[in-house]
Amino acid sequence: MKKKYVQPAPYAAPTKDTRFAGTYEVLVPVPGRVKPHRIPLQFETLEQAEQWIHTPDGRDMIAELVPRG
Numbered sequence: 923m924k925k926k927y928v929q930p931a932p933y934a935a936p937t938k939d940t941r942f943a944g945t946y947e948v949l950v951p952v953p954g955r956v957k958p959h960r961i962p963l964q965f966e967t968l969e970q971a972e973q974w975i976h977t978p979d980g981r982d983m984i985a986e987l988v989p990r991g
């Protein structure tokens with residue numbers, strides 16, 4: 923039995939941009955793209971970033987980035 927492909931879920935990670943050092947951002951993996959899309963928001967804590975993913979605004983913004991198959 924073959925495993926079906928499951929798209930990776932969005933995740934929060936420390937910001938790599940030095941202008942926003944010490945903050946977190948949300949990254950959205952997209953099929954067919956090597957680098958994940960970055961959501962243009964900064965969060966003070968990892969928990970805030972992870973909670974935002976599950977808010978209605980977060981779900982809408984993520985849905986706009988992920989192509990429908």
